Amino acid sequence: MSGSSNLTLGTAITAPAIAEAGEKALEAAGLSPDAKAEVHAGMGLSGANVPALADGIRSFPFGYQSLALASDAVTACLGAHAGEDGGILILGTGSQGLALVAGKETTVGGWGFALSDDASGAILGRAAIRAAILSIDALAPSSDLTRLIMARFHDDPSEAVLWSQTATPRDYGSFAPLVFRAAGGDGVADHLIGHAIGSIVGMLDRLIHLGAPRIALMGGLAAPYRPFLPTRYDDVLIEPKGDALDGAFRLAKQDFQASPTQG
Secondary structure, three states: OOOOOOHHHOHHHHHHHHHHHHHHHHHHOOOOHHHHHHOEEEEEEOOOOOHHHHHHHHOOOOOOOEEEEEEHHHHHHHHHOOOOOEEEEEEOOOEEEEEEEOOEEEEEEOOOOOOOOOOOHHHHHHHHHHHHHHHHOOOOOOOHHHHHHHHHOOOOHHHHHHHHOOOOHHHHHOOHHHHHHHOOOOHHHHHHHHHHHHHHHHHHHHHHHOOOOOEEEEOOOHHHHHHHOOHHHOOOEEOOOOOHHHHHHHHHHHHHHHOHHHO
16 A cells, blocks of 8 residues: 555655555566666546646656556546446445546536535535534434444534544545445435435436547445436446556556657
């Protein structure tokens, strides 16, 4: 394991972690560290869709012969459809859709916890905590879900307030499984999931409008959300053919083949 590769954290944090991951990959492949000078690397990194962040990591002296860089969503999509046209909808701590059609990539959402990601585990978990706090003040219904959540804070809203001061999207996302476990009879849980499904439907429709002939659901919440989606998507949604690592390999290979020296 290496550190975080999310480029929004800054090059000083992410570049050493990415370099370490690359060195471990060389070791796993039975190659010496010196071999990196002959390696055409492909990387899918969160935040690489922001040009300034991508430029910052490209300037780091990793030592590879060449470096093909894209967002982690792009490499996930390349892997999911084996390089063919298609779309993905990532449903995890964050959420983002992406369509790759005729060589053009278009993102849908994925602008982070503060501004976007309405179908993410982080937003779902935060909504559940907010519902629990509202129920304590008798401003919204209580349920088994809200009582369970408040028990995590010893039934003390002020404890939840202190927790929220340092809570990360991942921390909020840890409450999402509670919502799915309660769904199917718990009014609060069913309402929260229904709202999230509305966001997912909007992103799926947008990906279809962009021309994605097939869409793969990916991420830790893909399976929990799937039973709640309308049946009209049954002919569009597919299982991924590969993962982001497969996509990174395809990215590096495409960059190598497009290189003028390989013409």
